[in-house]
Amino acid sequence: MIEFHLDGRSGLSPYQQLVQQVRHALRLGLLREGDQLPKVKDVVTDLAINPNTVLKAYRELEHEGLVAARPGVGTFVIATLGGTTLAALGPLRTDLRRWLTKARKAGLDDESIEALFLTTFRTATSEKLA
Amino acid sequence: MMALRAKGLGKKYKRKWALRNCTLDLGRGHVTGLVGPNGAGKSTLLNLASGMLEPTTGTIEVCDGVPGSGPAQLAKVGYVAQNTPVFAGLTVAEHLRLGAALNPGWDDALATARIGRIGLDPAQQAGKLSGGQRAQLALTLGIAKRPELLLLDEPVAALDPLARREFLADLMAAVVEHGLSVVLSSHLVADLERVCDHLVVLADSQVRVTGEVEELLATHHRLTGPRRDLDTLPADQQVVSASHTDRQTTVIVRTTAPILDPVWTVGQLTMEDLVLAYMSAPVPGRPALEVLR
Numbered sequence: 001m002i003e004f005h006l007d008g009r010s011g012l013s014p015y016q017q018l019v020q021q022v023r024h025a026l027r028l029g030l031l032r033e034g035d036q037l038p039k040v041k042d043v044v045t046d047l048a049i050n051p052n053t054v055l056k057a058y059r060e061l062e063h064e065g066l067v068a069a070r071p072g073v074g075t076f077v078i079a080t081l082g083g084t085t086l087a088a089l090g091p092l093r094t095d096l097r098r099w100l101t102k103a104r105k106a107g108l109d110d111e112s113i114e115a116l117f118l119t120t121f122r123t124a125t126s127e128k129l130a
Numbered sequence: 131m132m133a134l135r136a137k138g139l140g141k142k143y144k145r146k147w148a149l150r151n152c153t154l155d156l157g158r159g160h161v162t163g164l165v166g167p168n169g170a171g172k173s174t175l176l177n178l179a180s181g182m183l184e185p186t187t188g189t190i191e192v193c194d195g196v197p198g199s200g201p202a203q204l205a206k207v208g209y210v211a212q213n214t215p216v217f218a219g220l221t222v223a224e225h226l227r228l229g230a231a232l233n234p235g236w237d238d239a240l241a242t243a244r245i246g247r248i249g250l251d252p253a254q255q256a257g258k259l260s261g262g263q264r265a266q267l268a269l270t271l272g273i274a275k276r277p278e279l280l281l282l283d284e285p286v287a288a289l290d291p292l293a294r295r296e297f298l299a300d301l302m303a304a305v306v307e308h309g310l311s312v313v314l315s316s317h318l319v320a321d322l323e324r325v326c327d328h329l330v331v332l333a334d335s336q337v338r339v340t341g342e343v344e345e346l347l348a349t350h351h352r353l354t355g356p357r358r359d360l361d362t363l364p365a366d367q368q369v370v371s372a373s374h375t376d377r378q379t380t381v382i383v384r385t386t387a388p389i390l391d392p393v394w395t396v397g398q399l400t401m402e403d404l405v406l407a408y409m410s411a412p413v414p415g416r417p418a419l420e421v422l423r
Contacts, residue, residue, distance in 0.1 A: 006324065008320060011398065011400070013323075013343070013344060013347055014323065014324060015344060040306065041303065041306050041307070044299070044302045044303060044305075044306050045299045045300075045302065045303050046299075047299075047324070048295050048296075048298035048299040048301075048302055048324055048325065049302065049324045049325060050161050050302060050305070050324065050325050050326060050327045051302060051305055051306045052159075052160070052161075052327040053327065056344070119395075122396065123392065126388050126389070126390055
């Protein structure tokens with residue numbers, strides 16, 4: 001079982017934070033198939049947050065095929081993140097390191113690199129949307 | 131099934147409108163946050179919903195009934211007014227007895243348990259309680275009445291951070307367990323961000339924006355870029371607020387479409403940004419004042 005927390009400075013809404021924390025726990029192996037997510041009522045009273053927020057987060061995770069709700073019992077993990085994605089991480093990281101070295105050689109400082117990455121990332125994301 | 135439905139609702143005191151042309155639909159089981167500057171009409175709206183005031187114009191329906199129309203309606207709605215009034219001469223225990231006698235759906239077990247947990251002495255006179263304790267007593271009466279809709283006017287203003295968190299947790303537990311609908315006004319946007327799924331921003335006696343919190347946050351963006359004329363923005367981008375320097379334009383827009391123009395740096399808004407943008411934005415239909423720096 002994991003315990004949720006909310007970060008007021010994360011820039012993410014409470015619902016996004018809950019989804020992210022479950023996915024993070026799945027990636028790190030803190031949650032495995034068959035594990036139960038905290039009961040909605042417990043999350044609500046522990047964090048003093050809106051129950052619809054928790055339900056929405058669980059629905060989203062369900063939609064992604066990561067958890068399944070068993071009526072009257074609770075919500076359980078049915079899939080893991082990682083595995084294949086974990087294997088792909090190594091080469092991607094190497095590529096990114098090479099790119100970073102190139103960027104530094106070209107004279108970019110940390111902030112410029114971050115800005116370049118973010119704008120490119122956003123453009124690519126909005127192209128995908130459009 | 132609506133918890134609260136207002137159409138063209140207005141309230142005029144002598145010559146001044148406290149609330150104008152208010153149209154709202156708040157569904158059941160939702161927690162709605164009411165924010166706005168002092169004097170924006172928040173308390174007036176809550177008083178209209180509880181039946182303490184009668185509308186000057188328009189209509190309001192609460193839990194499928196007219197506010198203040200009779201005992202059945204009163205039983206459906208709980209109301210904790212601003213400054214959490216209690217009877218100074220009565221003890222805490224007498225308040226609970228009064229609550230049990232006056233409310234058909236009274237949950238005595240819940241009331242007693244809550245008083246015990248908060249650490250209120252049942253024999254204490256309410257007039258001698260601290261501000262925070264008085265608020266807790268009033269809130270206990272509101273929850274134990276087991277209403278369908280609970281109206282709270284600045285409920286946590288007098289509470290310390292721990293008591294505030296515990297109160298909000300209790301409130302949320304009541305929402306889960308009893309399907310309670312809640313409308314609460316507060317200046318503490320960080321609290322509202324946690325507990326509310328719907329938001330109503332009031333300013334200048336009018337509803338400036340209302341909707342589901344997640345949806346509002348997803349459709350509002352802060353765009354920053356080189357200075358430009360706002361008339362050149364796409365028609366689907368509704369400008370909430372804008373400011374310009376000689377070179378830069380910052381604008382908060384509402385749109386359901388993605389922002390495709392590459393000159394903009396797109397930033398997400400927090401609930402606080404959103405509330406402030408609407409509170410300080412010029413009222414539509416009045417000439418906009420452009421800020422030049």
